[in-house]
Amino acid sequence: MTGEPGFVHQAVLLSLVLFGIGALGVFLRRNVITVLMCIELMLNGANLAFVAFSRAAGTLDGQVLVFFVMVVAAAEAAVGLAIVIALHRHKDTLDVDAFNVMKG
Amino acid sequence: MIAEPTLHALSPALQELILAVVKVAVIVGGLQGVFSLMTWIERRVLAFMQFRLGPNRTGPFGLLQPIADGIKLFFKEELMPAAANKWAFLAAPVVAVTTSFLAVAVLPYGPPFKLPTWGFLPEWLQGRDFQFQIASIDVGLLFIFAITALGVYGVVLAGWAANNKYSLLGGLRSSAQMFSYELALGLSFVTVIMLAGSFQIKDIVDGQGGGFWHWNCIRQFPAFLVYFIAAAAEVARTPFDLPEGETELVAGFHTEYSSMRFALIQMAEYVNMITVSVLATNLFLGGWQSGIPGVPSEGLIGFVWWGGKVALLLFVFIWLRGTLPRFRYDQLMQFGWKVLIPVSAVWIMATAAGVALLGW
Amino acid sequence: MDQALFYASAALAVVSALVVIGQRNPIYSAFALILTLCSLSVIFGLLGSPFIAALQVIVYAGAIMVLFLFVLMLLNVKSEEDVPGRAGRTLAAIAVVLVAILVGQAGYVLWNLAPVAARSFDASTRKMAEILFSPHFLYVFEATSVLILAALVGAVALAKKDA
Numbered sequence: 361m362t363g364e365p366g367f368v369h370q371a372v373l374l375s376l377v378l379f380g381i382g383a384l385g386v387f388l389r390r391n392v393i394t395v396l397m398c399i400e401l402m403l404n405g406a407n408l409a410f411v412a413f414s415r416a417a418g419t420l421d422g423q424v425l426v427f428f429v430m431v432v433a434a435a436e437a438a439v440g441l442a443i444v445i446a447l448h449r450h451k452d453t454l455d456v457d458a459f460n461v462m463k464g
Numbered sequence: 465m466i467a468e469p470t471l472h473a474l475s476p477a478l479q480e481l482i483l484a485v486v487k488v489a490v491i492v493g494g495l496q497g498v499f500s501l502m503t504w505i506e507r508r509v510l511a512f513m514q515f516r517l518g519p520n521r522t523g524p525f526g527l528l529q530p531i532a533d534g535i536k537l538f539f540k541e542e543l544m545p546a547a548a549n550k551w552a553f554l555a556a557p558v559v560a561v562t563t564s565f566l567a568v569a570v571l572p573y574g575p576p577f578k579l580p581t582w583g584f585l586p587e588w589l590q591g592r593d594f595q596f597q598i599a600s601i602d603v604g605l606l607f608i609f610a611i612t613a614l615g616v617y618g619v620v621l622a623g624w625a626a627n628n629k630y631s632l633l634g635g636l637r638s639s640a641q642m643f644s645y646e647l648a649l650g651l652s653f654v655t656v657i658m659l660a661g662s663f664q665i666k667d668i669v670d671g672q673g674g675g676f677w678h679w680n681c682i683r684q685f686p687a688f689l690v691y692f693i694a695a696a697a698e699v700a701r702t703p704f705d706l707p708e709g710e711t712e713l714v715a716g717f718h719t720e721y722s723s724m725r726f727a728l729i730q731m732a733e734y735v736n737m738i739t740v741s742v743l744a745t746n747l748f749l750g751g752w753q754s755g756i757p758g759v760p761s762e763g764l765i766g767f768v769w770w771g772g773k774v775a776l777l778l779f780v781f782i783w784l785r786g787t788l789p790r791f792r793y794d795q796l797m798q799f800g801w802k803v804l805i806p807v808s809a810v811w812i813m814a815t816a817a818g819v820a821l822l823g824w
Numbered sequence: 825m826d827q828a829l830f831y832a833s834a835a836l837a838v839v840s841a842l843v844v845i846g847q848r849n850p851i852y853s854a855f856a857l858i859l860t861l862c863s864l865s866v867i868f869g870l871l872g873s874p875f876i877a878a879l880q881v882i883v884y885a886g887a888i889m890v891l892f893l894f895v896l897m898l899l900n901v902k903s904e905e906d907v908p909g910r911a912g913r914t915l916a917a918i919a920v921v922l923v924a925i926l927v928g929q930a931g932y933v934l935w936n937l938a939p940v941a942a943r944s945f946d947a948s949t950r951k952m953a954e955i956l957f958s959p960h961f962l963y964v965f966e967a968t969s970v971l972i973l974a975a976l977v978g979a980v981a982l983a984k985k986d987a
Binding site: 414 | 826830831834837838841842844845850853854857860861864867868870871872873875876879880883884887888891892895896899901915916919920923924926927930931934935937939940941942943944945947951952955956961964968971972974975976978979980981982983985
């Protein structure tokens with residue numbers, strides 16, 4: 361693994377595409393859980409960029425950050441889904457537009 | 465006779481590829497053979513433990529029973545519930561079998577030995593070091609853990625796809641059981657990795673050389689106990705076979721599966737059991753080491769020790785099935801989370817203290 | 825060989841991501857996301873980080889997605905009735921245009937960069953552990969364990985039935 365082209369360039373472009381698709385999903389989807397899944401997709405795009413740049417720089421700091429991003433994503437998914445369960449219990453629907461008013 | 469001149473020019477990459485294909489063929493074929501044999505052995509041994517005879521009519525001692533079962537399953541009608549989700553229903557047994565055979569890729573199935581120098585073998589084969597391990601990667605044990613984590617999806621897909629409340633509940637319960645005990649499984653081999661200093665299974669086996677008191681089942685007895693219990697729960701064997709006990713929830717997540725798809729799910733389960741036994745042999749029972757100083761364990765004789773240990777563990781699984789009653793679901797979850805995980809966490813702390821302070 | 829594997833996994837990742845945002849039934853989206861995560865794990869392996877590749881499957885595909893699937897199956901979520909009104913469609917079009925601008929501009933810059941060569945590095949688990957437990961990252965590491973504990977307690981408290 362010395363000085364070969366590797367896949368850094370292509371991986372960064374792929375991470376941009378994944379991030380864009382995830383962002384599109386967050387805007388377009390109406391089911392709360394699908395929106396959470398698209399956020400996970402964006403986080404994965406960011407992870408890929410971290411790993412690619414870590415490979416380019418030759419240090420492991422990027423990968424350590426990926427480790428922390430994964431941990432935080434796990435915690436966020438757990439709490440987010442618990443909130444979704446509580447919301448569902450309250451209004452019996454998972455449509456995002458049903459929750460856009462703070463009343464009730 | 466093999467055409468010598470063309471084979472002389474084989475590049476190392478091509479040699480590795482041919483050897484890898486041979487290893488895959490032998491290991492996968494062997495596993496399927498052992499699976500058929502295990503169905504017969506299990507029924508006979510269980511029967512003897514229950515003071516009856518088991519299948520002994522088809523062929524000598526009933527040895528052709530697996531073949532008879534295979535033919536029967538092959539000709540059974542393949543049902544699919546009308547409201548079932550077609551693609552998920554078809555994909556679930558495929559996912560189950562794929563994940564169970566993927567885990568096979570990094571396990572060594574026997575000792576490293578030198579190929580014999582017979583005249584008719586091509587030159588690049590004579591005297592070559594060989595081991596039945598398809599891929600020897602740096603993070604071998606982590607890979608196995610990852611594949612075990614993916615194995616949950618076969619069950620979840622099967623339970624959900626059949627559009628049947630028994631299947632769904634059975635699938636969810638079964639997958640909850642699987643990933644709860646997966647944590648304990650992973651924690652139990654952290655201490656083994658600590659002692660060996662590497663994720664590669666070969667290093668772990670080599671670290672247990674020199675006498676059976678070096679084996680991890682004796683040095684790390686709590687870890688071995690936790691591993692064995694977690695492994696039994698992971699492959700859904702009694703006493704943890706709630707997902708498929710015949711008196712529970714019809715047949716659990718595979719209620720709606722018949723014929724060959726059912727056979728695939730059974731194969732996935734048995735191959736998981738064999739994989740878990742092979743892993744236990746390699747990690748805790750010293751792999752192909754003979755354990756008695758002075759008795760050789762390198763080379764082909766290692767197969768005897770290794771095979772014997774795997775067979776012993778498979779027998780213990782059958783023995784447990786014949787002896788213990790089933791856990792209730794809440795008892796099962798409580799045991800996994802409130803007993804196994806704290807025990808393995810405490811043992812990790814103890815071993816870490818030992819390694820750091822006492823130089824274990 | 826590596827090239828073929830990289831491009832195949834990248835194509836699979838992009839197609840599955842499109843299925844995630846395109847499918848109406850959220851359970852199909854979840855399975856497509858699992859496929860995306862596994863193909864990303866292959867790409868991590870090709871970028872020379874076996875530890876992160878294994879971790880991606882264990883944590884993301886093996887735990888987080890199981891959590892998503894459990895919630896989806898237990899809440900019995902049906903497909904979306906997807907009939908956005910006129911305003912909805914206009915907003916959707918604006919969203920697509922904005923994201924396209926973002927991706928297009930960033931992509932243009934990245935495409936025209938000189939290709940970066942990969943440097944040799946030793947991404948073994950031992951090295952990762954040395955960095956994680958070094959004074960630089962040790963505090964963050966211990967703080968994440970507290971974070972996970974907080975998330976655990978929070979999730980149980982939020983999802984509990986008040987009975």
